[in-house]
Amino acid sequence: MTTYAIDLGHGCNFDGGAVGILKEENVINVVGRLVINKLLQLGHEVIEVRPVTANSTRHSLQQRCNTANAFKADVFVSIHANKHKGQAHGTEVFAISTKGRALAAKVLRNICSLGFFSRGVKNGSHLFVLKNTAMVAILIELFFLDSTKxxxxxxxxxxxxxIVEGLTAA
Known part of the structure; x- marks a missing residue:
């Protein structure tokens, strides 16, 4: 059994995330809750780390990391969706560690098998939640909210x- 800290990105009292054709908060709430339920059904231990309220973005991010670290999760997964004015499309997954990059590659491959363009596994050393969690951590950008494709x-x-199949693949 693996313990997962699942971060439904943004969504804290002042931060609904990006808005395109779809709203990021709506997409990640639905996808994220399905991920949580599927992991639980497989017998894994899961904690959702998004805080209910925060007084700043940094405070929100720090609470997410503190919760995951206190839970002593094995894996941290932050779920997001992208927005870019222009023709950008596809899926990308960020990680820092070697184990994180390997996990990110599995998740990316599975998502892209659904038809999404692979933007690759990217270095997430600039991302607060990846730098400040004490476990294997990835941040998924599911797709571009403003891409009709x-x-x-x-x-x-x-x-x-x-996502779940990528996370739980041997």
Whole structure:
């Protein structure tokens, strides 16, 4: 059994995330809760780390990390969706450690098997939640909220299954 800290990105009292054709908060709430439920059904221990309230972005991020670290999770997963004015599309996963990059590659491969363009596994050393968690950590950018191509591929159930299969693959 693995313990997972799942971060439904943004969503704290003042921060709903990006808005494109779809709203990031709506997408990650649905996909993230499906991920949590699927991991629980597989017998894993899961904690959701998004705080209910915070007084700043930094405070929100620090609370997420503190909760995951106190839980002593094996894996931290932060779920997001992108927005870019222009023609950007696809999925990317950020990590710092070698184990994180290997896990990110599995998750990315599974998501891209649904038809999303692979933007690759990227260095997440600039991301607060990856730098300040004491376990293997990844941050998933599911797709671009303002890409008609990506939005047409969006299926919360399939995305959640792809993420869980990537996380739990041997």
């Amino acid at each position: 990506d939005v047409a591929l969006y299926n919360a159930e399939k995305l959640a299954t792809a």
